[in-house]
Structure formats: structure tokens, C-alpha cells
Amino acid sequence: MKPHLQALLTLQDRDDELSQLETRMDALKPRFAALDAERVAAERQRSTTRAAIEREEQRQRELSSRADDFRRLNARAIAAMDHVHKVREANAASAQVDISRRALADVENELSAVNHRLSTLRDSDTAAELNLAELDERQAAVRQELEAARGKLEAEIGEARGRRQEAARHVDPRTLQRYDRVRSRRRQRSVFALRGTSCSNCDTAVPTQRRAALASGDLVDVCESCGVLLYAES
Numbered sequence: 001m002k003p004h005l006q007a008l009l010t011l012q013d014r015d016d017e018l019s020q021l022e023t024r025m026d027a028l029k030p031r032f033a034a035l036d037a038e039r040v041a042a043e044r045q046r047s048t049t050r051a052a053i054e055r056e057e058q059r060q061r062e063l064s065s066r067a068d069d070f071r072r073l074n075a076r077a078i079a080a081m082d083h084v085h086k087v088r089e090a091n092a093a094s095a096q097v098d099i100s101r102r103a104l105a106d107v108e109n110e111l112s113a114v115n116h117r118l119s120t121l122r123d124s125d126t127a128a129e130l131n132l133a134e135l136d137e138r139q140a141a142v143r144q145e146l147e148a149a150r151g152k153l154e155a156e157i158g159e160a161r162g163r164r165q166e167a168a169r170h171v172d173p174r175t176l177q178r179y180d181r182v183r184s185r186r187r188q189r190s191v192f193a194l195r196g197t198s199c200s201n202c203d204t205a206v207p208t209q210r211r212a213a214l215a216s217g218d219l220v221d222v223c224e225s226c227g228v229l230l231y232a233e234s
């Protein structure tokens with residue numbers, strides 16, 4: 001085999017090695033993303049619970065303050081009963097006592113419902129907190145493993161790039177330019193041998209003249225059908 005052609009095929013092998021490493025690196029990305037998404041979901045659950053707790057606590061403060069108001073009103077109404085002298089005044093005072101007592105009972109019912117919801121929410125918050133801590137612990141090992149794999153691949157990719165550059169130095173600039181153009185478009189193997197009279201990638205027959213040129217001196221030619229670089233095996 002001609003040394004120029006051998007150099008081009010070596011370059012292609014180096015690019016294939018590099019592509020494989022890059023594919024493995026790309027495959028790590030969704031795994032990192034999945035871990036991040038899982039953590040974001042757990043955090044969101046916790047912050048939703050915390051927001052609900054804050055709302056209920058606010059409501060609890062409002063209701064407690066209203067309950068105090070009604071308790072004072074009720075006490076005042078009861079005290080007023082002692083000072084009435086006429087039947088009409090007694091009826092009015094008694095009505096005041098009833099109204100304030102009923103209002104207080106309503107608020108206390110509502111307050112009890114809020115307290116019950118708060119207790120459930122605080123349990124959820126404890127569970128969410130625990131869940132997050134467990135998730136972090138579980139993820140730590142996986143993340144460490146993934147980061148180690150990424151570090152190793154980064155080093156391997158660096159070395160593969162070095163070997164690729166070294167291989168490219170042995171390919172003549174014009175061929176290199178054509179090869180790089182085809183490779184960057186296809187993102188996979190780009191140099192194929194003629195098989196009989198056809199392109200071994202797409203099986204389309206190559207015109208006689210172009211085959212003759214490949215056989216006699218041209219290192220490579222572009223397949224008119226699929227766009228790969230063709231060479232003739234000597």
C-alpha cells in the first residue's frame with residue numbers, strides 16, 4: 001500500500017478511536033443529568049411542603065388572634081350581664097354572649113383543623129428532609145463513580161487527540177483538507193476502498209475514468225453518490 005494512503009487510513013483509525021471515546025463521554029451526560037433531575041425533584045417536594053407550612057402557620061397566627069378577640073368579647077358580654085336591670089337589656093346582653101361564644105367556637109374549630117394540617121405537613125417535611133439526605137448519600141457513590149469515569153475519559157480523549165494530530169501530520173495538506181471536510185460532515189468512517197468497480201460504502205458504480213485516475217495516481221476521489229472518499233487498493 002502507498003505510504004500516503006496508509007497515512008490517511010491511520011488518521012481515520014485515530015479519528016475512529018477519538019469518536020468512540022467522545023461517544024462514551026456523551027453517554028455520561030444523561031446520567032449526570034438524571035442525578036441532577038432526581039435531586040431537583042426531591043428539593044422541590046421539600047420546598048413545596050415548607051411553603052405550605054408557612055401558609056398554615058400564618059393562618060394559625062391570624063386565627064389565634066381572632067380567637068383572643070372573641071374570648072375578650074365573650075368575657076365582656078358575660079360581665080355586662082351582671083349590670084343589666086331591665087328584661088330588654090338582659091335579652092340583648094344574653095344575645096351578645098351567644099354570638100361571641102358561637103364565633104369563638106367557629107374560630108376554634110378552624111384553628112383545630114389548621115393544627116391538624118400543620119402536624120401532617122411537619123411529618124411530611126421530616127420525611128422530605130430524610131429522603132433528601134438519603135438521596136444525597138445514595139447519589140454520592142454514583143457521582144463519584146461517574147466523575148472518575150469522566151476524568152479517565154478526559155485523559156484518554158486528550159491522548160487520542162494527540163495521536164490524531166500526530167497522524168494528521170503524515171497526511172498531505174490537500175488530502176487532509178478533503179478528508180476533514182468529509183469527516184466533519186459524516187461524523188463517522190469516511191474513507192472507503194473501491195470494491196470491484198463500485199464504492200464499497202454505497203455500492204454505486206464509479207465511472208471508468210475516475211477509477212482509472214485512482215488506479216494510476218490520484219490518492220482519493222469523492223464518491224459522486226454518497227460523498228465518501230474512495231481509494232483504489234493496489
Ligand SMILES: [Zn+2]
Pocket residue numbers: 199200201202203204223224225226227228
Ligand atoms: Zn459511495
